[in-house]
Amino acid sequence: MTLVKTLTSDAEYKALLADADSKKLVVIDWTASWCGPCKMIKPAFAELSTKFRPPTSQIAILFFSLQETAQAAGVSAMPTFHFFKAGTKIAEMKGANKSQLEQLVKQHQGPADESAAGLSGHSDLTEFITASQLECLNENARRGVRNAFTKDGGYLESDVDEQLIIVVPFGQNVKLHSIKIVPADVATAPKTIKTYVNRPSTISFEETDSVDPVETMELAEKDLDAIVPLRFVKYQSVHSLTIFVQDNQGGGDVTAIKQIILYGTPVETTKMR
Structure with a gap:
């Protein structure tokens, strides 16, 4: 059973990030119904929600129809995945690369890395x-x-x-x-x-x-x-x-x-x- 949470409003998006503690990784999938690569990676994303389940990680999906929220988050491509710890974005991935997505989840789950503070969404390459x-x-x-x-x-x-x-x-x-x-x-x-x-x-x-x-x-x-x-x-x-x-x-x-x-x-x- 998938544990992906579908967000339908800007308020839900902000609430999810506000409630996340420093030890829990939150992954947001910015997607769109018209995006072919988004559809391709959707099953893999859902699979991650059961493989890396709370409290270690929480997987969420947010549709691009929330254009103002997407614009404020700096989303410019589909699909885009944002990784958060304690309400702060620590990494970003663009594209439908299943293995890369899983590696990033593995890399960032667990306690926040204080040494990487201030990287504005960039991560270890x-x-x-x-x-x-x-x-x-x-x-x-x-x-x-x-x-x-x-x-x-x-x-x-x-x-x-x-x-x-x-x-x-x-x-x-x-x-x-x-x-x-x-x-x-x-x-x-x-x-x-x-x-x-x-x-x-x-x-x-x-x-x-x-x-x-x-x-x-x-x-x-x-x-x-x-x-x-x-x-x-x-x-x-x-x-x-x-x-x-x-x-x-x-x-x-x-x-x-x-x-x-x-x-x-x-x-x-x-x-x-």
């Missing part, structure tokens, strides 16, 4: 990274780049000097909002990093002097293990991100990174119009 195609120049053979995109306790380490070129491919286009670099220790943590988007081939260390980056960031010690905003407008349709680590905090010959987390949203797939 690790699941969208094609791990088998991760690439890194000057990585230590025993401490490779995959360590930086898992939580298994390993870390990425440079080899002959402090510089690294890391290529992060995504399985679908994404919008990047911010980055978090978890250091192995402060002295070996990155200091100056440059980013490049959608490179047709891997940039070389020599080319970093002549090719203009999308963004150059000087990380202070306070920026380590913290969410650092990117210039969001520059990362609106990213299928590959290159990160050039130019130097490190201590000025030594070894750079080490425990984890890299990229936050953002998948690019929308179905437009309202």
Whole structure:
């Protein structure tokens, strides 16, 4: 039996969010009767309501006929799924991707993540990274780049000097909002990093002097293990991100990174119009 709650008014929508406690995930499906992808994912959405049942999660459906409510919520595509904790939107998904939807529910159920506060609906994009195609120049053979995109306790380490070129491919286009670099220790943590988007081939260390980056960031010690905003407008349709680590905090010959987390949203797939 489905536990999906159908909301029919703006008042019901606001009441649902107001009643939600900090430990309960609320998922809102913005849908429309004329939307084919909405119909396709509807059974999967209903299935999630029984798989992740209250009090851990609450699944709700809200029809796009409430246009003013949808507009106020910033909905611009069908279907759109909004994820809330304690009345605050913590993630968003656009499109009818069943596996992605379930992964987001798994990711966000349970206590709210205080470290992700202020992300305005953006979430951890690790699941969208094609791990088998991760690439890194000057990585230590025993401490490779995959360590930086898992939580298994390993870390990425440079080899002959402090510089690294890391290529992060995504399985679908994404919008990047911010980055978090978890250091192995402060002295070996990155200091100056440059980013490049959608490179047709891997940039070389020599080319970093002549090719203009999308963004150059000087990380202070306070920026380590913290969410650092990117210039969001520059990362609106990213299928590959290159990160050039130019130097490190201590000025030594070894750079080490425990984890890299990229936050953002998948690019929308179905437009309202």
